[in-house]
Amino acid sequence: MSHPNCNYRAFRDSYLFSTIYRRTEEYLAAHPGARVLNLGVGDVSLPISKTVIAALHAAVEEQADAKTFHGYLPECGLPGLRKAIAAHYGRYGVELEPEEVFISSGAIDDIADILALFDKEDTALVLEPTYPAYVETNLIAGHEIKYLESGKEDRFLPLPAPDLKADIIYLCSPGNPTGAAYDRKALKAWVDFANRIGAVILFDAAYEIFVSEPQIPHSIYEIDGAKTCAIEICSLSKTAGFTGMRLGYTIVPKTLSRDCMDFNAMWTRDRTSKTNGVSYILQKGAEAVFTEQGWEECLENINRYHANSKALMEALDEAGAWYCGGKNSPYVWVQCPEGLDSWTFFDRLLNELQIVGVPGEGFGKCGRDYIRFSSFGDPEDTKEAARRLKTVF
Amino acid sequence: MSHPNCNYRAFRDSYLFSTIYRRTEEYLAAHPGARVLNLGVGDVSLPISKTVIAALHAAVEEQADAKTFHGYLPECGLPGLRKAIAAHYGRYGVELEPEEVFISSGAIDDIADILALFDKEDTALVLEPTYPAYVETNLIAGHEIKYLESGKEDRFLPLPAPDLKADIIYLCSPGNPTGAAYDRKALKAWVDFANRIGAVILFDAAYEIFVSEPQIPHSIYEIDGAKTCAIEICSLSKTAGFTGMRLGYTIVPKTLSRDCMDFNAMWTRDRTSKTNGVSYILQKGAEAVFTEQGWEECLENINRYHANSKALMEALDEAGAWYCGGKNSPYVWVQCPEGLDSWTFFDRLLNELQIVGVPGEGFGKCGRDYIRFSSFGDPEDTKEAARRLKTVF
Numbered sequence: 001m002s003h004p005n006c007n008y009r010a011f012r013d014s015y016l017f018s019t020i021y022r023r024t025e026e027y028l029a030a031h032p033g034a035r036v037l038n039l040g041v042g043d044v045s046l047p048i049s050k051t052v053i054a055a056l057h058a059a060v061e062e063q064a065d066a067k068t069f070h071g072y073l074p075e076c077g078l079p080g081l082r083k084a085i086a087a088h089y090g091r092y093g094v095e096l097e098p099e100e101v102f103i104s105s106g107a108i109d110d111i112a113d114i115l116a117l118f119d120k121e122d123t124a125l126v127l128e129p130t131y132p133a134y135v136e137t138n139l140i141a142g143h144e145i146k147y148l149e150s151g152k153e154d155r156f157l158p159l160p161a162p163d164l165k166a167d168i169i170y171l172c173s174p175g176n177p178t179g180a181a182y183d184r185k186a187l188k189a190w191v192d193f194a195n196r197i198g199a200v201i202l203f204d205a206a207y208e209i210f211v212s213e214p215q216i217p218h219s220i221y222e223i224d225g226a227k228t229c230a231i232e233i234c235s236l237s238k239t240a241g242f243t244g245m246r247l248g249y250t251i252v253p254k255t256l257s258r259d260c261m262d263f264n265a266m267w268t269r270d271r272t273s274k275t276n277g278v279s280y281i282l283q284k285g286a287e288a289v290f291t292e293q294g295w296e297e298c299l300e301n302i303n304r305y306h307a308n309s310k311a312l313m314e315a316l317d318e319a320g321a322w323y324c325g326g327k328n329s330p331y332v333w334v335q336c337p338e339g340l341d342s343w344t345f346f347d348r349l350l351n352e353l354q355i356v357g358v359p360g361e362g363f364g365k366c367g368r369d370y371i372r373f374s375s376f377g378d379p380e381d382t383k384e385a386a387r388r389l390k391t392v393f
Numbered sequence: 394m395s396h397p398n399c400n401y402r403a404f405r406d407s408y409l410f411s412t413i414y415r416r417t418e419e420y421l422a423a424h425p426g427a428r429v430l431n432l433g434v435g436d437v438s439l440p441i442s443k444t445v446i447a448a449l450h451a452a453v454e455e456q457a458d459a460k461t462f463h464g465y466l467p468e469c470g471l472p473g474l475r476k477a478i479a480a481h482y483g484r485y486g487v488e489l490e491p492e493e494v495f496i497s498s499g500a501i502d503d504i505a506d507i508l509a510l511f512d513k514e515d516t517a518l519v520l521e522p523t524y525p526a527y528v529e530t531n532l533i534a535g536h537e538i539k540y541l542e543s544g545k546e547d548r549f550l551p552l553p554a555p556d557l558k559a560d561i562i563y564l565c566s567p568g569n570p571t572g573a574a575y576d577r578k579a580l581k582a583w584v585d586f587a588n589r590i591g592a593v594i595l596f597d598a599a600y601e602i603f604v605s606e607p608q609i610p611h612s613i614y615e616i617d618g619a620k621t622c623a624i625e626i627c628s629l630s631k632t633a634g635f636t637g638m639r640l641g642y643t644i645v646p647k648t649l650s651r652d653c654m655d656f657n658a659m660w661t662r663d664r665t666s667k668t669n670g671v672s673y674i675l676q677k678g679a680e681a682v683f684t685e686q687g688w689e690e691c692l693e694n695i696n697r698y699h700a701n702s703k704a705l706m707e708a709l710d711e712a713g714a715w716y717c718g719g720k721n722s723p724y725v726w727v728q729c730p731e732g733l734d735s736w737t738f739f740d741r742l743l744n745e746l747q748i749v750g751v752p753g754e755g756f757g758k759c760g761r762d763y764i765r766f767s768s769f770g771d772p773e774d775t776k777e778a779a780r781r782l783k784t785v786f
Binding site for chain 2: 009046047056057060061064070072109118119122133199245246274278281
C-alpha cells in the first residue's frame with residue numbers, strides 16, 4: 001500500500017496573484033475603459049535580444065540536419081556554456097572552474113532540487129518577507145523551517161544573532177520582494193556565521209544584474225570564505241528576459257563539504273542520475289548571452305528597467321514615502337501611508353489612482369504594512385503612475 | 394551544522410558506457426582505419442522533422458518581438474499542448490482530460506521528481522534488468538528497493554506473485570534494455586495486483602511509439618483499472634528525436650488517490666511550487682509533433698529504425714540465436730552464444746566482428762548473459778553488422 005507524502009497537506013494555495021487579478025478585473029468591469037497602470041508585474045516585458053535570437057535560430061537549424069544534430073547532452077551542461085559562465089564571474093573578480101557551474105532549467109527548479117543534498121533533519125532558515133518557493137519546497141521535503149523577520153529598523157536586511165541556529169540558510173540579495181541588497185560587510189557577517197556553525201547558505205542571485213552600487217556584491221563569492229559555505233543559484237530570467245525560455249545556473253564550489261562529503265561531487269552525481277541536461281537550443285541561446293555583444297544587449301534592457309525604478313523612486317522621495325530597493329533591484333518596497341495595511345492600500349491605489357501593486361502580506365506577515373512596485377512595466381505607464389503616487393503619501 | 398544526505402554514499406559510479414567507449418577506442422588505436430559498426434548507441438540519430446523545426450523557428454521569432462513575447466508560463470504546461478497530448482491518447486482509445494497531462498523537461502526529470510509524492514517509508518519494486526535511473530533516484534531519496542528478477546523463462550516479462558509486496562512499482566514497456574513488451578493480459582495482471590494491494594505503478598512509456606503489434610498496449614490506461622493505480626511517464630526523446638531537445642509528459646489521473654490524498658492535486662501543487670514550466674519554444678515544437686503532419690513525420694523516422702531492427706532480427710533468426718525485443722522496441726536483447734558472459738562476448742564481437750553492443754550486465758546481474766543491440770544506428774552499418782552476426786551464434 002503506497003502512502004502519499006503527507007507534507008502536501010501542510011499547504012494552502014496562495015491566492016496572492018489570483019486575488020490581485022480578480023480585484024483588478026472587477027474594477028475594470030465597473031469602470032469600462034479605465035487605464036490601469038500595472039506596477040504589480042514580476043515578469044519581464046522586453047523581448048529576447050537580437051544576438052540571442054540569432055543563436056537560437058542557428059541552434060534550431062543544427063537540429064534539422066543529421067550532420068549537425070545533437071542528441072543526448074552532458075547532464076551538468078555544455079562545456080562551452082559552463083566555461084562562459086565561469087568566465088562571466090571574472091567580471092566580478094570571482095574565480096570559478098567550469099566544473100563548479102551547473103546548468104539548470106531555471107533558478108526555481110534548482111531551489112527545489114538542491115534540497116536532495118541535505119539530510120531530512122536539517123532545518124531551514126528563511127528571512128521574511130520571502131519569495132514563497134523557499135518555504136514551499138521545504139514544506140514538501142519535510143524540513144523544519146525557522147523564520148527570521150525583518151523590517152524598517154534593519155532596512156529588511158537582517159543579520160545573524162550569535163545564538164541563531166540553522167543548517168540551511170536562504171539569502172536573496174538583491175532581494176525579492178524587498179529589493180534590499182546586502183553590502184559586502186553585511187554579507188561577510190552571514191558568511192562568517194555560516195562557516196562558524198557549519199551551515200550552508202543557499203544564495204539566490206537571480207537579480208544580480210540590477211546591482212548598480214559598488215559596495216553591493218553581485219555574487220556571494222566576492223566575499224572571503226563563501227566558497228566553503230555557500231551554493232549560489234542564479235537565472236537568466238531577469239538577466240536576459242528568459243522567464244519564458246527557462247535557463248539558470250547553480251554554483252557548487254569544489255571546496256564545499258560537510259561530514260567529509262563533497263557537495264560538488266554529490267551534485268554532479270545527482271544531476272547525472274536525474275536529468276539529461278537542458279535543451280541544446282536553450283544552452284546555445286544562453287552562450288550568446290555571455291558574449292560581449294549579448295551582455296551589452298542585456299545591460300541595455302536592464303537600463304530601461306532601471307529608468308522605471310528611478311521614476312518611481314523620485315516620486316516617492318518627493319512624497320516623503322519610506323521605501324527600500326530600486327537602486328539595485330527591479331523592485332521598490334514601499335511602506336503604506338497612514339498605517340494602512342497592504343490589502344487596504346492596494347484597494348485604495350486601485351480605486352483612487354488606478355495603480356496595481358503587490359500587497360506585501362503575500363510575502364509573509366512582516367510585509368503587512370508594505371507594497372511592492374515593479375520596474376518591469378511599460379515606461380509611459382510607470383511615469384504616469386509615479387506622477388499619481390506623489391499625491392498619496 | 395548542515396548534514397549532507399548520506400544516501401549519496403551508497404553510489405558507485407557506473408562505468409558501463411565509459412568502459413564501452415574506452416575499449417572501442419583501444420581497438421581503433423590498435424587497428425587504425427578499422428570500420429567499427431556501432432549497435433551500442435541508445436540515442437536517436439535522425440534529425441528533428443521539418444514540421445517541428447518550422448514551429449521552433451516560429452516560436453523563437455515570437456520571443457524576438459515585445460508584441461508576441463512570452464514570459465512566465467503556466468507551471469504544468471501550455472493549455473494547447475496539454476490538450477493536444479490528451480487528444481493523442483485518443484489514438485489509443487484512452488480518454489484523458491488536459492489537466493491530467495503535465496509537461497516536463499523529459500521523462501528522466503519526472504522519474505526523479507515524482508518520488509516527492511510518496512512517503513519516505515514506501516518501498517520501490519524494480520524489475521531487473523533495469524534502466525538505472527529507477528534505482529539511482531530511489532537510492533538518493535532513501536527508499537528501500539526490492540528487485541524482481543526476470544530471464545529467458547518469462548521472456549523478461551515477469552508477473553507479480555500473489556505474495557509480492559511493494560508500494561511503488563516500476564514498469565517499463567516496451568522495456569529498456571530488453572525490448573520486451575507486456576501484452577494486454579499481462580499488464581492487466583499488474584494493474585489488478587496494484588489495485589488489490591494499493592500500490593502505485595510508475596509506468597515508463599518512453600518507447601510507446603515503437604509498438605507495432607495489436608496485442609501490445611501503448612499506454613497503461615488501455616487497461617481497465619489503471620486510472621486508479623498508475624502514473625504514466627512519457628517522453629518525446631525517442632518519439633520525435635528530442636533527446637537533445639528535452640520535453641516529456643506525465644499523466645496523473647484525477648482518479649488516483651491514497652489515504653484520501655489526490656495525486657493529481659498533489660502533483661499540480663508540486664509543479665506550481667518547484668517549476669515555472671518548460672520553455673515556450675520547446676512546448677511549441679512539441680505541439681507540432683502532435684499535429685497530423687508532425688505525427689506522420691515521427692512515424693516515418695520510427696519506420697527507418699524498425700527497418701534496422703528487422704535486419705538484425707532476421708540475421709539472429711537465421712543464426713538460431715535467442716532474443717527478445719525488436720518488434721515493438723528499438724532494442725534487441727540477445728543471449729550470448731556458448732554460455733559467454735556479456736563482457737566476454739562484447740570483447741569477442743569487437744575484436745572479431747568489429748561490432749559494438751552494450752553488455753547486459755550493465756543493467757543488473759540477470760543481464761549477465763545478454764547483450765543489447767540498438768536500431769538507432771546507421772542503416773548501412775546495421776545491415777553489415779547483421780550480415781556478420783550470422784556467423785557468431
